Structure formats: C-alpha cells, structure tokens
Amino acid sequence: MAARIWQGTLALMVLKTLNALGPQHGYGIARRIESTSEQLLTINQGTLYPVLLRLEQEGCIVSEWGVSENNRRAKFYRITPAGRRELKKEEEGWARMHEIVARFSRLGKESV
Amino acid sequence: MKLLRRLWNRTAGMFGRDKAEEDLASEIESHIDMQTEDNIRAGMDPQTARREALLKFGSVSGVKESWRDQRVVPFLDRLLLDLRYALRRLVSRPAASLVSVSALACGIGAAAATWSLFSAVLLHPLPVREAERLVVVGKRSVRGQLTLSSIQNGNLYTTYRLIRDNNIFQEFAASSGAVSVLIANGGLPVPGSATFATHDYFETLGVHPAMGRDFTPSDDRRGAPTVAVLSDRYWRREFGAASDVVGRQIRVSNNRVTIVGVAPPGFRGLNLAEAPDLFLPLHTVADVLTTGAGPFTNFFAESTHRNSPLAWLTLTGRLPDGVDATAVLNRLNNLNEGFALTSINTASIPEAAREGTEQFALLLGLTVGLLLLIGCLSVGMLLLIVTEARRPEFAVCIALGASAARLARSVALEGAMLSFGSTLLALPAAYWLFTGLQRFELPGRVQINLLEFSPSGQALAAVAAAAVFASLLIAGVAASFGYSVDVGRAIGSRITASPRLVRNRTRSFLVVGQVAISLVLLAGTGLFARSLIATLNLNPGYDTSRLISGTVALTQYGYTAERAANFFDELRRRLDGNPAIASLSLTSPQGGMGTGGKILIDGVPRQFPSFVSFTGVDAQYFGTMGLPISGRDFSRDDRANAPRVAIVSESLGRVLADGGNPIGHRITDYVQRMGEAPDIIEVVGVVPDIIVDVRRLEPLVLYRPIAQLSPNPNPTLVVRAASDKQQTVRTILDTLKAMDPALAPPSMLSIDDQLLNQMSAQRFGIYILGALGIIAALLTLLGAYVLAETMASARKREMGIRAALGAPGWRLGISVLGETAKLVGFGIMAGIALAWLGASTIQAFLFRVEPLDATTLAVTTTLLLTLAVAVSLRPAILATRVDLARILREE
Numbered sequence A: 001m002a003a004r005i006w007q008g009t010l011a012l013m014v015l016k017t018l019n020a021l022g023p024q025h026g027y028g029i030a031r032r033i034e035s036t037s038e039q040l041l042t043i044n045q046g047t048l049y050p051v052l053l054r055l056e057q058e059g060c061i062v063s064e065w066g067v068s069e070n071n072r073r074a075k076f077y078r079i080t081p082a083g084r085r086e087l088k089k090e091e092e093g094w095a096r097m098h099e100i101v102a103r104f105s106r107l108g109k110e111s112v
Numbered sequence B: 001m002k003l004l005r006r007l008w009n010r011t012a013g014m015f016g017r018d019k020a021e022e023d024l025a026s027e028i029e030s031h032i033d034m035q036t037e038d039n040i041r042a043g044m045d046p047q048t049a050r051r052e053a054l055l056k057f058g059s060v061s062g063v064k065e066s067w068r069d070q071r072v073v074p075f076l077d078r079l080l081l082d083l084r085y086a087l088r089r090l091v092s093r094p095a096a097s098l099v100s101v102s103a104l105a106c107g108i109g110a111a112a113a114t115w116s117l118f119s120a121v122l123l124h125p126l127p128v129r130e131a132e133r134l135v136v137v138g139k140r141s142v143r144g145q146l147t148l149s150s151i152q153n154g155n156l157y158t159t160y161r162l163i164r165d166n167n168i169f170q171e172f173a174a175s176s177g178a179v180s181v182l183i184a185n186g187g188l189p190v191p192g193s194a195t196f197a198t199h200d201y202f203e204t205l206g207v208h209p210a211m212g213r214d215f216t217p218s219d220d221r222r223g224a225p226t227v228a229v230l231s232d233r234y235w236r237r238e239f240g241a242a243s244d245v246v247g248r249q250i251r252v253s254n255n256r257v258t259i260v261g262v263a264p265p266g267f268r269g270l271n272l273a274e275a276p277d278l279f280l281p282l283h284t285v286a287d288v289l290t291t292g293a294g295p296f297t298n299f300f301a302e303s304t305h306r307n308s309p310l311a312w313l314t315l316t317g318r319l320p321d322g323v324d325a326t327a328v329l330n331r332l333n334n335l336n337e338g339f340a341l342t343s344i345n346t347a348s349i350p351e352a353a354r355e356g357t358e359q360f361a362l363l364l365g366l367t368v369g370l371l372l373l374i375g376c377l378s379v380g381m382l383l384l385i386v387t388e389a390r391r392p393e394f395a396v397c398i399a400l401g402a403s404a405a406r407l408a409r410s411v412a413l414e415g416a417m418l419s420f421g422s423t424l425l426a427l428p429a430a431y432w433l434f435t436g437l438q439r440f441e442l443p444g445r446v447q448i449n450l451l452e453f454s455p456s457g458q459a460l461a462a463v464a465a466a467a468v469f470a471s472l473l474i475a476g477v478a479a480s481f482g483y484s485v486d487v488g489r490a491i492g493s494r495i496t497a498s499p500r501l502v503r504n505r506t507r508s509f510l511v512v513g514q515v516a517i518s519l520v521l522l523a524g525t526g527l528f529a530r531s532l533i534a535t536l537n538l539n540p541g542y543d544t545s546r547l548i549s550g551t552v553a554l555t556q557y558g559y560t561a562e563r564a565a566n567f568f569d570e571l572r573r574r575l576d577g578n579p580a581i582a583s584l585s586l587t588s589p590q591g592g593m594g595t596g597g598k599i600l601i602d603g604v605p606r607q608f609p610s611f612v613s614f615t616g617v618d619a620q621y622f623g624t625m626g627l628p629i630s631g632r633d634f635s636r637d638d639r640a641n642a643p644r645v646a647i648v649s650e651s652l653g654r655v656l657a658d659g660g661n662p663i664g665h666r667i668t669d670y671v672q673r674m675g676e677a678p679d680i681i682e683v684v685g686v687v688p689d690i691i692v693d694v695r696r697l698e699p700l701v702l703y704r705p706i707a708q709l710s711p712n713p714n715p716t717l718v719v720r721a722a723s724d725k726q727q728t729v730r731t732i733l734d735t736l737k738a739m740d741p742a743l744a745p746p747s748m749l750s751i752d753d754q755l756l757n758q759m760s761a762q763r764f765g766i767y768i769l770g771a772l773g774i775i776a777a778l779l780t781l782l783g784a785y786v787l788a789e790t791m792a793s794a795r796k797r798e799m800g801i802r803a804a805l806g807a808p809g810w811r812l813g814i815s816v817l818g819e820t821a822k823l824v825g826f827g828i829m830a831g832i833a834l835a836w837l838g839a840s841t842i843q844a845f846l847f848r849v850e851p852l853d854a855t856t857l858a859v860t861t862t863l864l865l866t867l868a869v870a871v872s873l874r875p876a877i878l879a880t881r882v883d884l885a886r887i888l889r890e891e
Helices: A002-021 A026-036 A045-057 A081-111 B002-012 B017-041 B046-057 B060-071 B074-092 B094-123 B157-165 B201-205 B232-239 B282-288 B325-335 B351-389 B391-399 B404-437 B457-484 B487-495 B504-536 B561-575 B621-625 B650-656 B725-739 B751-758 B760-794 B796-804 B809-843 B854-871 B873-880 B884-890
Strands: A061-067 A073-079 B134-143 B146-152 B171-184 B190-197 B227-230 B249-252 B255-262 B278-281 B314-318 B339-343 B547-551 B581-593 B598-601 B604-607 B612-617 B645-649 B666-668 B680-687 B700-705 B716-721
Touching: A002 A026, A002 A045, A002 A061, A002 A073, A002 A081, A026 A045, A026 A073, A026 B017, A045 A061, A045 B002, A045 B017, A045 B046, A045 B060, A073 A081, A073 B017, B017 B046, B017 B060, B046 B060, B074 B094, B074 B404, B094 B351, B094 B404, B094 B457, B094 B760, B134 B325, B157 B171, B157 B314, B157 B325, B171 B201, B171 B282, B190 B282, B201 B314, B227 B232, B255 B282, B278 B282, B325 B339, B351 B391, B351 B404, B351 B457, B351 B504, B351 B760, B351 B809, B391 B404, B404 B457, B504 B751, B504 B760, B504 B809, B504 B854, B547 B725, B547 B751, B561 B581, B561 B725, B581 B621, B581 B725, B621 B716, B645 B650, B650 B680, B650 B700, B716 B725, B751 B760, B760 B796, B760 B809, B760 B854, B760 B873, B796 B809, B796 B884, B809 B854, B809 B873, B854 B873
Parallel strands: B190 B278, B227 B255, B612 B700, B645 B680
Antiparallel strands: A061 A073, B134 B146, B134 B314, B134 B339, B171 B190, B171 B249, B171 B314, B227 B278, B249 B255, B547 B716, B581 B612, B581 B716, B598 B604, B598 B666, B645 B700, B666 B680
16 A cells, blocks of 8 residues: 555656656656655655656656767656646645645644 | 556557567666766766665666566466467477367367257257247047057148137148149249148248238139249249249249249248248149149048048147147147147157157267267367476476466466367368268258258357367366476476376376277267168169169159050160160059058958058069069060959068968959959969168068059159169160150169168268267377377386396387277277167167177277277387487486
C-alpha cells in the first residue's frame, strides 16, 4: 500500500516537473525532484524509470531521443495535454487530502 | 479510458521486446554517466564519482526487472514465453508430434462425421415442425391368433377416410411412398419417382414450400388438372434451380402437369430410404398412373377390395394441443381395433431396418470412441515421454527455484497445443470421411448421399471440446509427474546402473491400451471381410461372377403385352450369336407367398417355413445359369395349352416331399381365375439352390415355364457373359438403345454384385473399421517403437555393465525385444477381452462367421505381434553392440 502511494506521489512529482520545466531527460527530472525537496527527499533514481514508462503508457507524457546539454544522447520526456489534465486532477486530490489530514491534526491538538 | 490505453500498450509491449530493452539500457547508461560527470565536477575522483552514481541509481537489474513487469502484462508474457518454448519443443520432434496430432485429428474428425450422420438419421431425420407431436398411424400385425410386436404402417384409403371424418387429430394427412413414374421435361421421358399426398400434407407436417405454393383442396380432386410440387433436389438437378419454374409444365407418365411450387431443401417425404422427385395430389393418382398396374388398381377401395393396394397410404397426424398419444390411440381404437402409433421420426426408418440402424449406430459409435481414445492415448504417451526426458531439466529448474506449478503448466501447454493442432486438422479429416460416407447405404437401404446432411459445426465443436478435455486430462496426469520430481532422485538416477523409471507403468499401460484397441478394430475389419467372402462363396460350384441380370420394364413406356413380347423376340434375335454373350434368357418374377400362406400339395394344404418365390423362366434359363437338372428341363413344348409343369429348387423340393424325391408331386395352382377350376401343376425337375438374397439361404423357388403364365411386359433379362462382363453389359445396353431410343438404360448387375449390394452395412464396416484400424495400428507401432527406444537408452548403462561382465550380445537384444513382446502380449489379452465384450454388438452384422472367430483373431494377433517386434529390432540390435567404455566416456 505504501509503495503504491509512493509511486503515485512520484508520478505527480514527475508531471509537475515536466509541466514547469518543459522537456527533460530522466536524470534531469531526478535532479529537479531532489533539489525541489531541498534534499529532504532522496530517491533511488532508478525507480523513476518504471514510473516514466507507466506515464507514457497512460498517454500523460511522450518521449523522444535527443542530445543533452553536455552532448550526451538522452531520452527526453514531454508532458501532453492529457498529462496536464491528469496533473490538475491529482493536485486537487492532494490538496483535498492535505486539508483533511490537517484538520485531523488540529483536532488532535484541541482534544489534548 | 486510461486503464484501457495502458492495457493496450502493455499487450502491444509483448512485441519488440529486444529494441525496448536496448533503449532502456542505453538510457540508464547515459543517466549514470551524467551523474558521474556531475560528481566529478563536484570534486570527486572519477572512480568514486562512478561508484557514487551507481549507488544513487540503485540496483540496475532491479530497475530493469520492475520496468519489464511494468512494460507488459506479466501473466500473458510468461504464457507467451511458455507457448514459444512448447512450440519449439514440439517442432524439435516433428514425427512424433505429427503422428500424435494426426491420430487425435482422425479421432475428432471421425467422431464429428459420425455424430452428424446419426443426428441426421436418428435425431433429426425429418425437417418437419414439432416432430414430437407428429405420429404415424399403423396397425399391429396379426398372424393367426397372435398379435405381433411389429407394426404395419401402410393403410387402406378407407382407413384414411375413417380417421379424417372423425376429426381425431388436429391436422391429418395421407401420402403414398415414392411411386415410379416417367417424367418428361421437354425431352424424352426418364424414370423418376413421385409421392402422392393429400392437400393438407405439407400443412400437417409444417413444411412450407420454398417457392410457389403447396396443394389446395381443389387440386386434390379426382379429375382435377394435375399440379406438382418439385423436390428441391429435382428442381436443382432438372431445372438448374431456375427461379421461374412455377407455372411451367412437365409430363408425368404422359399426363400434363403444372408446377406450382418447390419444396424446401432437405424435405423428401416421410421415408429416409426414398427421395421422390415430385409431390402430386393424392386424388389424382388414378388419373396419373394410367399405365402399368395403374389402371387396374382400385386405389380408393371402391365397392370391392379386388386389386386394392393393401398398404399404400402412410397416415400422419398432429396430436391436438394438450392431448397425449395414448388418449388419441384410445379414440382410434374406439373406431376400430388394433391401431398403433409410431413417432414420425421412428417411422422414417423402414421398420425392418430400425433395430439394425440402432445397432449400427452403436457399432460405429464404439469404433469412433475407440479411435478418439487412441488419439488421446497418443497425445498422453507423447507427453509422458517428454516429461520423462525432461526429468533432469525439471530437477535443475526446481533446484533453481521454479515452482512445480509452472513446470506442470509447461507440460499442460504442450498438450493443449497438440489438441489445438488436432482440432484444426480434424476439419479436413471430417471432410474426407464425409465424402467417403456418401457412397454407402445404411441398413434399410437408406442411401447416405440422399440424406443431404452436412458436417455440423456444433458436432465438431462438441467433439473437439471432448477431445481437448481428454487430452488435457492426460496432460494433467503427465504434468503431475512434474510435481513428483525431486532433485536428489533425478541426480541419483544418473549414478545408479539402471534408473528406476517412475512413469514406466503408466507408459506401459498406454501401449497396452493402444494394442488392445488396434486389435479390436483390425479384428472387426477382418470379420467383416470374412462375411463378404462368405457371401461370395454362397453359390459354390457355379460361376456366378459372369451372370448378369437386369429388369427391362416396358409398361411405363406405354408398351402393351403384345408389343413387349415382340420387342423381346427382336432383342433375342439381335443378341443371338453376339460374341460377347454366351447365353441369354428371360425370366418373369411372379412374387411369392410369405410365411403363413398355404399351398395345396397333392390336395393337402401345406405351410412353408419361409417365403416361397414364384418365377417364370424360359427354356434357356437353367442352361444360362449353368444349373444341372435332375428330372427334365423345360422345353418349347411346355406351351400355354400344354399340361402345367414346374421345376423346384432343392430346398423347396425337400420341404415339398418331406425329404423324398419331389418329382411327380402335384401342386394346385395358387392363382385362381374366377369361375374356373384351378390348374394342377406337376413337378418335373429339381435344380440346385441359387442364393441371390443373403437373408434366404435356403431359397424356396418354384420355377414355371414363362409361356404358361400371363404375359409380362417387364421381364428380367439373365445373361451369361462370354468373357468380359462390362463388355457384355455395354452390348446389351447399346442394343436396347438401338431398338427404342426412349428407354432409360436398366441397371444390369451380376449376381455377385447383387449379393454385395445387400452387404452394404458390412462394406461400410470394412471401410470405417479398416481405415480406423490401420491408423490405430500405425500409432501402436509408433508407441511400441518409442517404448523400445527409450527403454534401450535408459538401460544403456545396465547393458554396458552386463556386456562387460560377459553377457553375449544376443541375450541383451532378446531382453529388449522381450520387453516389447511382453507389453504387446498384455495388450493382445486385453484386446481379446474387449472383443469378447463387444461381440454382441457386431454379431448382427456378421454373416457365417462368429464374432470371436479364432482364425481372424489369430491372424490379427500374429500381425500385431510381428510388426511390434519388427519395429523394436533396431533398438534391440543397438543393444547388442553396447560398449561400456564408450558409454562411460559419453557420461
């Protein structure tokens, strides 16, 4: 269960990153997630690839081979309109979830 | 939507695997390189930088593994892999796979064809509406004081009127059997057949014309303009399925007839043995049949019963709603005693043949069942051998962590693929059998090609499902051995001298089963063949093979008795001296008298144990037949006004004179003319029995001079061919054609042909049992060979050691042969037991041979044993040449 939530969260982060920065390769996405979380979140970077494959299968992102900033052959991922819609939906869901969890934490404090 | 898209992409992902894997590998490589470069820029030395990058990425193989699971549907992917593996394994043993698949295919095909045939004959013989509510009215046969179980379904016209007028059935109709008529469609008249039926016939049966209309009450009146409904078959054959056939005119026995409709496909009356070309209104029968016996027949039983055909109408009724057959029968019996009701489907098979047909169905069903079983056994056998050979492989797989279920599945998959291949191959097999079946007749002269049945997809599917189930069952058994594999034992078996073969018993059991089934099928073929030979030996001492006979029926062409007599005189004149013909004579079959009738012999009424046939013959007849006569032959002096004389067959003579000499006994003529004293006929000679009907082995025949009987314009021509039978038949047919171009060529058959025609069921049996038996035997031989081969190779080490210890080569060879012989021996015993169980089924079809005929069983047994030993010779010879040093080197 925990793994699924984690995977779902990672997918959200990937989409968010691609939406904000435009096309990125896998390494770029991993770097960005780490820097955004201010190194609080370290991931095994490899776990990113199955997530990228799933998003691609769902039509949220597309990929093509290109050349990186330091002249390396790399696969670049780009968010699609369907991916943007998915991102919006997920963000709303997370916001709602966050709100609920926050209320519960307040409830805990009040009852003390 | 998202889910579907993903599923589709994952399914598609099962293809192009290699390219995708390559891409992933280079993507990961580039990822790690980029991280390494960043690490170097951050001040690490290259080695540390690379190590840190790898650590950060995590397990590369783990990522690849979960990426792969993500990319495809894992279950399907594994299945596809297993399928590919199974296919590769099957292709690696092409011969064995092909034989197993063909065996099962033959079984499935044969079962489908048989099922379709019997569904056409026994289950759905007539294309009528709600057949279960239709009954045929008959009477229980009465002989003396006894009411017999047999039912006579022919009725007088008066019975039809009686039942019709009492409104017993919801719908009720009468029809005749198929009557011979001459039909002219523009050109010359050709022989055909017609069924006469009341106007409500089609409606009662719930059969609607495919085109045009059926009969109206005004068509079905005496003297009404004749109309006809064509059978679908005739319409296609004679009119090329023309759409404008309604309204056209044809001539039926020289009457103008207007076509009003075409019956639906597959409908050909109520009797499966008949196929009328047309249907005509019942009440026009006397107007249409104006030639032959027609004008003299009192069809409608008016005033007296003289010349009334006694049993010419089939009465069919539809039970009223909510009333069962018993209630209807009670109402009928209130009108008159002795009625009986038969379901319309049962009545469609001629009564005499009903039991035969059921037995035949049973026989055929058992045969096909056995073949299907042997097919399944073959598949099972192949799988067992495969599993056995893979035992070390399985052990290693299990040691490496493969689940036993996965291994079992891989074996089951091979079985499934074999079954699937068989089902595909079964289609041509079924088609081939169908084509073969068309040439045969079922008991009761039901011609299979007239049944117009087609291979039913439903039957094929049901049988294929059964076969797949059976072979999966066998595959399951084979696969369960996958579970029993344990590493220690598998490895251990490589060390001991003689590995214990775990599956040996099951495999031997399969071979025993195959041998048993082949024996039963081959012995059955042998028994049928012996029946046929016995039939051909019925007339020993006489050369019947060159005797040809055929009836030339002239009345239907409008010949009078006088014109016919002139015609035959002319025919004789033209054929006398023809080199193709050794001798020619004319006979005139006069019918006969069934059991129960009485004839006065020397003034005393006598009953006879079986049918007595009366035949008029000319003075050349016995010479043509080559029958020696004790007493005197007929001569030209036995004219119409000369004293009445007769010659009797040996069997009749024996009965007539109570075993003494029949010559000189006097018979009172069985035909009496009104107001005249009956003639007294003196027996002047005796001839040997000639058997032309396999059911009458002691023919009681009374021969009389043709000149002393009323002239017959439809005599039978009996000819002895000088040499070539075909040449003689051609000569006769050419001469007939030259004399009257309108004559349709009569069928001319030799006595042997006639006898063989009566053995149609047996010939059919030879065809079916023979074909299936040969397949079964081939499979058995293959099984025996494979067994000997695997046994020999499994015992190689043992043989090597025995040879090294001084055992002579021939002894080792014998021990391999002995293994095969032992199994075949067991199989033969099982087969004989099986044959003993099935003896009652086949008995009814055998002629002068016992179902457990020792000669047949001995020949079949020897054949199977010899062949089985012959195929195991190669492994046996190899066993004699074992070399321990080489075996040890190989290991």
